[in-house]
Amino acid sequence: MAIMLLGAVSTGQVAAQQSTATGAPGKVAALDSVRPFNVPxxxxxxxxxxxxxxxxxxxxxxDAQLQGRTGHAVQGNYSIAAALSQLLDGSGIRFEHNQAQGSKRPSVQLFQLPVHEGNVLSLSATQVNAAHPGDWVYQAPRSVNVVSREQLDRNPPRHAADMLEETTGVYSAVSQQDPGLSVNIRGIQDYGRVNMSVDGMRQNYQQSGHQQRNGTLYVDPDLLSQVVIEKGATSTMGGAGVIGGIANFRTLEASDLLTDGKEIGGR
Incomplete structure (x- = not known):
């Protein structure tokens, strides 16, 4: 059974905590082996x-900060653990036996101990990483807006054009007699300029009507999971032949209706 030693040092105290860890016997030298040391x-x-x-x-x-600290003298015969404890006594550094797999030599990892200064507790740096599925828009090298299902539920659209009212630089002409969309991106619209699609399939076929809307899309907001607006000319899917941008209306999928661990869902 391989031996793991934990050492903690503080002012006026030398401590070593020993615990066991699974491993093949005899593969690594234990930190309790006694050796001669001469470290001033x-x-x-x-x-x-x-x-x-x-x-x-x-x-x-x-991350142990060794600079600006003094190590105590270790002279004489000590076990490796005792020698480390004496050297690090009062330094604010602790050690732990951290054996690398396949190594024949003991490995020791150093750690920084929290430092108390009056009523203030100083800790080492902690890094926290978090990601959200919608964060990709901030990494995209172009202007992208996403209208999520949450936004659609928060402000239910009375007309399909209402879905776009909170998106900067994007709107659609509204006719109470025509529920169709003709997306305008930065003043550019119509067939051949702005690509309107449902799940990536182009829908704005040539059509002449009132308000000079040549290219109209009909879609039910209740069937959508999100709307992705890409502004300007782009080389992404669906961007061929357009100069204004792309408006992709994505319909609901099974993942939008099922919660984690469930096989039945709905809305």
């Missing part, structure tokens, strides 16, 4: 490497 007191960033060389261990520094 010196800056910690040099003392720790001198001790590691004499102990025959691999050292992983990580």
């Amino acid at each position: 007191a010196q800056p910690l960033d040099t003392a720790i490497y001198a001790l590691a060389a004499q102990a025959g261990i691999d050292l992983l520094v990580g």
Whole structure:
């Protein structure tokens, strides 16, 4: 059974905590083996490497801040764990046996301990990463707007053109006698200029009517999951032959109706 030692050091205290970890017996040298050490007191960033060389261990520094700290002298016969504890005593650095798979030498990982200054607790840096499915629009190298299902439910459209009223630079002429859409992007509209599509299939066929709308799309907002507006000429799917942009109306899919772990859903 391989041995894992945890060491924590603070002012006036030397502690070593021992726990077991699964591994093949006899593959790595234990940190309790006794060896002679001769490391004088010196800056910690040099003392720790001198001790590691004499102990025959691999050292992983990580985010531990060694500069500006002093390592205690270690002279005499000590176990590797005891030598590390004495060297790091009061430095605010702890160590942990972190054996790399297949290595024949013990590996020690250094960690920074929290530092108390009065009533203030200083911690090491913590990095938090988060992603949302809709964040891709901020990474796209072009102007893109997305009208989500949440927006459509928050402001139910009375006319299909109402779906676009919160999108900058985009609108559609409204006729109470005609529920069709003729998307205008930055002052450009009609067939051959703005591509209106449903699930990627172009829908704005040539049609002449009132208000000079040559190219009209008929769609029910209740059947949509989102509307993606790409402004300007683009080389993405559906962008061939258009100069104003693309308005893609995506219909509901099974993933929009089913919650996690459910096989039946609806709205």
